[in-house]
Amino acid sequence: MRNSxxxxxxxxxxxxxxxxxxxxxxxxxCILEYVKFLTYSIASCDETINHLDTxxxxxxxxxxxxxxxxxxxxxxxKINSYIQYVEQNWKT
Numbered sequence: 699m700r701n702s703x704x705x706x707x708x709x710x711x712x713x714x715x716x717x718x719x720x721x722x723x724x725x726x727x728c729i730l731e732y733v734k735f736l737t738y739s740i741a742s743c744d745e746t747i748n749h750l751d752t753x754x755x756x757x758x759x760x761x762x763x764x765x766x767x768x769x770x771x772x773x774x775x776k777i778n779s780y781i782q783y784v785e786q787n788w789k790t
Contacts, residue, residue, distance in 0.1 A: 700777045729784065729785075729788050733747065733781060733784060733785060736780065736781045736784070737781070740774055740777045740778060740781070741779055743770055743773055743777060744774060746770050747770045747774065748762055750766055750767040750770065751767065
């Protein structure tokens with residue numbers, strides 16, 4: 699599978715600068731592909747925040763969802779900062 703190289707775990711390691719290792723083989727990935735993956739990650743995070751907003755609005759008596767939403771907002775900011783770092787500093 700083309701996108702399987704993005705999995706972290708089950709034998710995949712990040713070397714940095716666009717290189718991944720699996721079973722002793724090195725894969726150089728395009729920075730644009732990596733940014734695309736990160737964009738999917740932040741979109742998924744934003745979608746989860748939207749779902750949490752809905753849950754908080756429908757079930758205001760349930761505890762913990764506001765804290766979870768805050769954690770996802772922090773995660774989204776971190777992913778966004780990392781995308782900016784990759785775009786500005788990684789060289790092919």
